[in-house]
Amino acid sequence: xxxxxxxxxxxxxxxxxxxxxxxxxxxxxxxxxxxxxxxxxxxxxxxxxxxxxxxxxxxxxxxxxxxxxxxxxxxxxxxxxxxxxxxxxxxxxxxxxxxxxxxxxxxxxxxxxxxxxxxxxxxxxxxxxxxxxxxxxxxxxxxxxxxxxxxxxxxxxxxxxxxxxxxxxxxxxxxxxxxxxxxxxxxxxxxxxxxxxxxxxxxxxxxxxxxxxxxxxxxxxxxxxxxxxxxxxxxxxxxxxxxxxxxxxxxxxxxxxxxxxxxxxxxxxxxxxxxxxxxxxxxxxxxxxxxxxxxxxxxxxxxxxxxxxxxxxxxxxxxxxxxxxxxxxxxxxxxxxxxxxxxxxxxxxxxxxxxx
Numbered sequence: 628x629x630x631x632x633x634x635x636x637x638x639x640x641x642x643x644x645x646x647x648x649x650x651x652x653x654x655x656x657x658x659x660x661x662x663x664x665x666x667x668x669x670x671x672x673x674x675x676x677x678x679x680x681x682x683x684x685x686x687x688x689x690x691x692x693x694x695x696x697x698x699x700x701x702x703x704x705x706x707x708x709x710x711x712x713x714x715x716x717x718x719x720x721x722x723x724x725x726x727x728x729x730x731x732x733x734x735x736x737x738x739x740x741x742x743x744x745x746x747x748x749x750x751x752x753x754x755x756x757x758x759x760x761x762x763x764x765x766x767x768x769x770x771x772x773x774x775x776x777x778x779x780x781x782x783x784x785x786x787x788x789x790x791x792x793x794x795x796x797x798x799x800x801x802x803x804x805x806x807x808x809x810x811x812x813x814x815x816x817x818x819x820x821x822x823x824x825x826x827x828x829x830x831x832x833x834x835x836x837x838x839x840x841x842x843x844x845x846x847x848x849x850x851x852x853x854x855x856x857x858x859x860x861x862x863x864x865x866x867x868x869x870x871x872x873x874x875x876x877x878x879x880x881x882x883x884x885x886x887x888x889x890x891x892x893x894x895x896x897x898x899x900x901x902x903x904x905x906x907x908x909x910x911x912x913x914x915x916x917x918x919x920x921x922x923x924x925x926x927x928x929x930x931x932x933x934x935x936x937x938x939x940x941x942x943x944x945x946x947x948x949x950x951x952x953x954x955x956x957x958x959x960x961x962x963x964x965x966x967x968x969x970x971x972x973x974x975x976x977x978x979x980x981x982x983x
Contacts, residue, residue, distance in 0.1 A: 629965030642732040642741065650701055657705030667708035670966050672973035678712070681953050682851040682878050682931055684813055686712035686776055688973050690944075693935050693956035694718055694780035694818065694855070695907075698749045700759050703777055710969040713776030715881075715956060716755070718818045720784040721801040723751035727785070727823060733904070735897040739939060741959050743885055744904025746823050747785040752802040755779075756811050779812035780855065785824035795829060796842050804846045814850050817843065820857035820884040822905055831857050833867040840875040851878040853933065858883035858914040862921060869922060869930070879931030881956070882918045886910045886936075908959035912937020916950050923951025939964060941975035948979070 637645050656662035672688060679689045692706055692714035700716040726748025733742040749755065759777070783789045783798040799817065806812050819830040819839070830836050836854075843852070854872050856865065872880065885905025889898045892910055915936030922932060934952030938944050939960040947955055960968050 672710035688712035717780035718782035740908035782818040790825040920950040
């Protein structure tokens with residue numbers, strides 16, 4: 628119904644309007660038991676146990692909503708009913724951020740991609756902490772050892788005040804410290820690779836990443852810490868970042884972020900002539916999968932790898948697991964295929980897991 632009836636209608640409207648609508652509907656459905664029950668009845672996975680424990684955290688399923696959709700942490704009560712094992716909230720920043728000028732999203736339907744230029748739009752870390760703590764205190768969902776996992780992606784505020792290196796580091800550290808002080812989030816991801824903000828991808832060189840991680844590691848933290856990696860840099864530079872992450876004893880990496888190379892589009896005419904946001908979906912699939920494979924080959928089991936990028940089908944997910952991913956995150960696949968994609972992924976994973 629979604630793919631052939633609802634999606635053609637939704638795609639007539641501005642994608643950010645549709646995003647806001649789905650967020651509001653999801654938040655409403657998650658606010659009462661019957662809404663969650665109906666959603667779970669339609670979309671929930673009820674097959675064999677496919678939980679995975681990664682860095683001491685047990686995920687009910689190995690599939691998560693990637694950062695960038697629930698950037699204000701409003702959907703944590705409805706997402707479990709879709710078969711997701713967790714989500715990554717954010718990216719959150721030290722200060723509230725309105726984001727870049729509209730339009731911030733553009734669909735590229737032939738290329739099966741979304742052009743994303745949100746510019747880290749979010750309510751700011753302190754407001755998001757309040758929301759998540761309130762949801763935790765008022766939730767009537769039954770707790771279990773295998774509860775819904777909420778990681779939090781952290782970036783620097785998209786404003787001129789945070790554009791310098793030291794100001795950017797201070798911005799990251801403030802958010803990281805506040806989340807740890809309030810014990811909010813099951814794990815943390817440092818998003819060093821968002822290209823759509825003041826200062827760009829400043830921390831994707833080994834020396835600057837060393838400065839950032841040295842400051843971050845001064846904050847007491849008992850939870851896993853990951854770094855979200857760029858996918859458009861040479862392997863030698865990527866490897867230099869992995870060495871820094873290894874030196875600072877972080878648990879792993881998220882591979883990876885948006886694709887900045889418009890020439891990778893099969894239908895180049897769908898994107899602007901000049902850079903105006905990163906590409907999600909299909910244009911990220913091969914790049915991210917290859918980097919997952921190279922990282923696993925270079926470091927063995929040293930790093931947890933969360934695979935992100937171009938998961939539009941069961942086989943796309945299998946490719947990332949085969950390449951070495953421990954968990955999978957996605958957004959664009961759900962937009963093009965519908966929320967039922969998660970159930971398909973869970974069923975597919977149960978087949979591979981128990982056949983092995």
